[in-house]
Amino acid sequence: MRYVIIGGVAAGMSAAMEIFRTDSSAEITVLERGEVYSYGQCGLPYVVDGIIPSIDHVIARSVETFREKYKINAKVNTEVTDVDVEQQLVSGIHTETKEPFQVSYDRLLIATGSDPIVPEWEGVQLDGIHTLKTLPDTENIMKDLTDVKQATIVGGGYVGLEMAESFKTLGKEVRLIQRGEQLANIFDTDMAELIHEEASHQGIEVILGESVEGFAGNKRVDTVITDKQSYQTDMVLLAIGIRPNTGFLKETGIHRNKQGAIHVNAYMDTSVKNIYAAGDCATQYHIVKQLDDHIPLGTTSNKQGRIAGANMAGNPLTFKGIVGTSIVKFFDLTLGRAGLTEKEAKQLNLPYKVQTTKANSHAGYYPGRETLHIKILFHKETNQLLGGQVIGQKGVDKRIDVLATALYNQMTVHQLLDLDLAYAPPYNGVWDPVQQMARKV
Incomplete structure (x- = not known):
């Protein structure tokens, strides 16, 4: 049985290991567009501020470990651009050589995760504007912090709050700009007031009710422009949300929701035979809402990946759902x-x-x-x-x-x-x- 997994982080490698344990004759190929496998994205803010002393500490297993110990064909720098569901064929390019590749599958798992949302704002390509999702993102931020005195974070969700603390811990002046009227929208307004009070107590400048419209600077960002005024800054972190990385599936017939998350059932099946999905790119059944939802978290990615791998290898397991914890x-x-x-x-x-x-x-x-x-x-x-x-x-x-x-x-x-x-x-x-x-x- 030829198993192909697109994505080598939480869901993908949880599935790969479950297949390895379940099917002794499995041929497992993993296609990862980056160079690092199986790392803890949630630990990255703590690498930035030095609480975690090295990026290496958030890597669970190396690519070499998967190749040598588990005999998994772990590819790197391989970006998938198309899936032919009739021929059961995955196509893409090697990002370093730009050479095309094709891999055939009997069963396919899409575990491509999500990408940070970066609107097409004027000046968004200026140096000094960052997102935080990958190890290279983390390294770029750390290298760029040396001469930064003022850091501006756009977005007051979890990543925005964690990075506000990280930057402040490093002695930077920190500004948080939030389009809505409160930080941490996943809390009710009365509870969010406690978060606002803590931000003020810690010296974080919080700007609410303003929408970013663009950036200015000579090669490097020095100004954030909102719909109400402008702010001087030395660095910008965009933390306004993430979007499932599923754009390459448009011609496959795989059902997705409005945000692009792939609809899956309890067995992690998609709407196309022999194709499964798990992790940040997939939906999750919400037990309280009794609806499919999309709350991308590392815990869920690992669970869904394990269940997808088990089902792909013939051991039927079901995902019981989330409660949004x-x-x-x-x-x-x-x-x-x-x-x-x-x-x-x-x-x-x-x-x-x-x-x-x-x-x-x-x-x-x-x-x-x-x-x-x-x-x-x-x-x-x-x-x-x-x-x-x-x-x-x-x-x-x-x-x-x-x-x-x-x-x-x-x-x-x-x-x-x-x-x-x-x-x-x-x-x-x-x-x-x-x-x-x-x-x-």
Whole structure:
């Protein structure tokens, strides 16, 4: 059986390893447009600020390891440009030599991930304007930082927040420009206020409600132009979102959503026989919404890749879905969320109620406690938990994982009271903050 995988990072290599373990006679070819396999993209901001001392630390396995130990035909600098679904043939070019190539497959996995969105703004090609998605991106930013005093970040999502901290840690003046009226749109406005306060406390200049229209400078960017005014800068990071890297599939008949994400079923099948998709380029079933969604995260990519590989190799497994769980560090705060926000519940026309609370991260009498801000949504009629947001300095990860597990199991808010959660004064009160809130419902 000839297996071909397009993409050699999270989903692609999770699938390749599952095929290797499942089918002893497999012929596995991986086509990666870059030069590095199997690295942790989520660790890149921490490479920039030096918390992770080297780019090598975020690489899980080298290309040579896949070739020599696992006998995988791991290609590099191979960009796929076309898939012939009738002939079961993948075509592309070697990016270094510009020579074309073709590879035939029995089963194909598309794990091409996503690319940063870069609008066609005037001056966007000037030196000093960056995106952050790959190891070369990271290296370019680090090389460019030497003489930078003022860094401007366009976009207030996770990457924007993480890189604001990274630049500030390196002693740079940092400006965040956000088109909307709040940072971190995946949180509700009342919770986002805590993020704004932390940004102000840390000396981050936050510009809300302005849209970038272009850049100016003599070869190198020195000005950011918005619809309201201009700002002087030494560097720009674009962090306004990502788009599935699926443009080469336009003529294949593979079904994609409006954003370009490939529709898959629970077995990671696409709409075309013998073609699978996984990771940032694919959809994910959202358990709470009961709809296909697109929330690209490394955890999901690895799970979907493993399941795709198993199914390709004849071991049927299903992807059970997501609840939209995520977490990020922003200076002294940890920001966690799972399930639906109020904005999402309204879009889905769900009748809901809200409960909020402030609680101690551990027993109030034990030294070092910090305040947790917790918000939950639950169905107005059934009391089923719909979503949760937690922001604080300590214990956010513990609580958001409890809420994520409850959401996955479609529990009611009252069932949270029955959970047997860990307690000792350095870690918790006798009633966990999540349960304290449930008692008020």
